[in-house]
Amino acid sequence: EPEVTQTPSHQVTQMGQEVILRCVPISNHLYFYWYRQILGQKVEFLVSFYNNEISEKSEIFDDQFSVERPDGSNFTLKIRSTKLEDSAMYFCASSEALWAGEAFFGQGTRLTVV
């Protein structure tokens, strides 16, 4: 069964450094998402991406965040200058259709900012 793949599984970075989290969505999917979950808190939506542009973003997704689909397979989340409060599990998801499609999630990247 096809899966969404995320790398790395765990990333430790120093405050102020840039990080790039990588995702390979399911190949025939058209809609891509990033969510995050701070330890002990809810899974929160960050951004959705379709047709090479952001279709929706939350208040969390400020100027420090950016997303890109650099080639036909990867979908990346960049945090420009990490803060301690960016420490969280980051989930990538993809779906085939907009309204009827199930969102398939990756296994997550645990980001620890020290």
Added chain:
Amino acid sequence: AQRVTQPEKLLSVFKGAPVELKCNYSYSGSPELFWYVQYSRQRLQLLLRHISRESIKGFTADLNKGETSFHLKKPFAQEEDSAMYYCALRKTMGAGNMLTFGGGTRLMVKP
């Protein structure tokens, strides 16, 4: 703005006992509701959605618009049901199709 509430962080039952995981929502329109499950060390995966009205692994959930609830039920819990369960809502009005999650309930099924 939409909101999903799961009032129980932890639910512990014995094998064979009935299970009900509660989910309440607030949304001004007619929502699309889902239950996702995360087994230990695995990814979030869809368990069921209200529009399909199906039973998966013995679980069912009925949307009650009057009570704005979408509780997940199973008549006889199994040990392999132990996992984290998340209720999620997707808007059906306006732009965007992102999911709004509840805080999750950890279900522990004891032998």
